[in-house]
Amino acid sequence: MPRPSRGLALVLTLVACAGTVSVAQRFGVIEGAGAGIRTPTRDFNDGGFTVCKWMFRSDRSEPSGVGWSTDYPFGQINLLIRLSELTKVHVSRDRRGDVNYWVVRATDDALFKCPILIGSDVGTAGLSNAEVQRLREYLLKGGFLWVDDFWGTPAWEHWTSQIARVLPEFPIVDVAPTDPIRQALFTIATVKQVPSIFSWGGPGSDPRERGSDSPHANFRTISDTQGRVMVAMTHNTDIGDSMEREGDNPDYFAEYSPEGYALATNIVLYALTH
Numbered sequence: 001m002p003r004p005s006r007g008l009a010l011v012l013t014l015v016a017c018a019g020t021v022s023v024a025q026r027f028g029v030i031e032g033a034g035a036g037i038r039t040p041t042r043d044f045n046d047g048g049f050t051v052c053k054w055m056f057r058s059d060r061s062e063p064s065g066v067g068w069s070t071d072y073p074f075g076q077i078n079l080l081i082r083l084s085e086l087t088k089v090h091v092s093r094d095r096r097g098d099v100n101y102w103v104v105r106a107t108d109d110a111l112f113k114c115p116i117l118i119g120s121d122v123g124t125a126g127l128s129n130a131e132v133q134r135l136r137e138y139l140l141k142g143g144f145l146w147v148d149d150f151w152g153t154p155a156w157e158h159w160t161s162q163i164a165r166v167l168p169e170f171p172i173v174d175v176a177p178t179d180p181i182r183q184a185l186f187t188i189a190t191v192k193q194v195p196s197i198f199s200w201g202g203p204g205s206d207p208r209e210r211g212s213d214s215p216h217a218n219f220r221t222i223s224d225t226q227g228r229v230m231v232a233m234t235h236n237t238d239i240g241d242s243m244e245r246e247g248d249n250p251d252y253f254a255e256y257s258p259e260g261y262a263l264a265t266n267i268v269l270y271a272l273t274h
Helices: 005-017 074-086 109-113 129-140 152-166 239-244 250-273
Strands: 051-055 101-105 117-120 145-148 172-174 218-223 229-235
Touching (some): 074 250, 101 109, 129 145, 129 229, 152 229, 229 250, 239 250
Parallel strands (some): 051 101, 051 117, 145 229
16 A cells, blocks of 8 residues: 655654664765766576666757766665665665676667666756667566656756657657556655755755746656556656665755655666556
8 A cells, every 4th residue: 555755754764873874984985986887797687677778879969968867876776775664675785795787778678578667857868769779678578667857948948859759659648647657666646746855955945946947846658558657757856866866965865865765776676567
């Protein structure tokens, strides 16, 4: 049964107080120094759940954007850790017990072994014809793409021009209040607008990174002919930062992380069961 986000907030707060929030130290990586690009190993599909970060070429720029590597790697690391704590999803881990996360291009054969592909700052993505074709094959064969952290009208229009090349016959729709993706575990009535921590002005501040051109968060999808969601889009919000930055500031954590994780958990559980 769906549980309220208040329960998730309590669980996450207890976990954070227990000290497991410091993933940067745990993984031996200094934030800002770079984590390197972790390309999939030959046997990376070990039966455990993992996420693949989508690497693409940017053909335009957005204010404060850094292209495909936005929210990498700690957005993915923290998501996998929290999934292993909050659900029964069996998460892939290496011999040291650290979660496995990967970076793939649309043209990589490994793409077809990725249970979920995550793209950030996709309002800058420029896809080649080969990438368009491969991404289309992946999605129509049962793959799932979640794109996040792109803001305003120009980024939206650029992204939709690209994904229309991939899935031209399938419309983009707003997620209905009764859609199963809103009920997978937590009840998601409204998708919260999460600013990046660098744009955040403190508790109660305006979360609209593009001002009047980003009035609220948009939750939209593209589904196949059977109604299965192939592409989930969280526009005008940075769900990735609610995970990546959970340990940077306790007020930011309290304001954004519980609802960010609730939505991310629902998206993953939906992708794994549809």
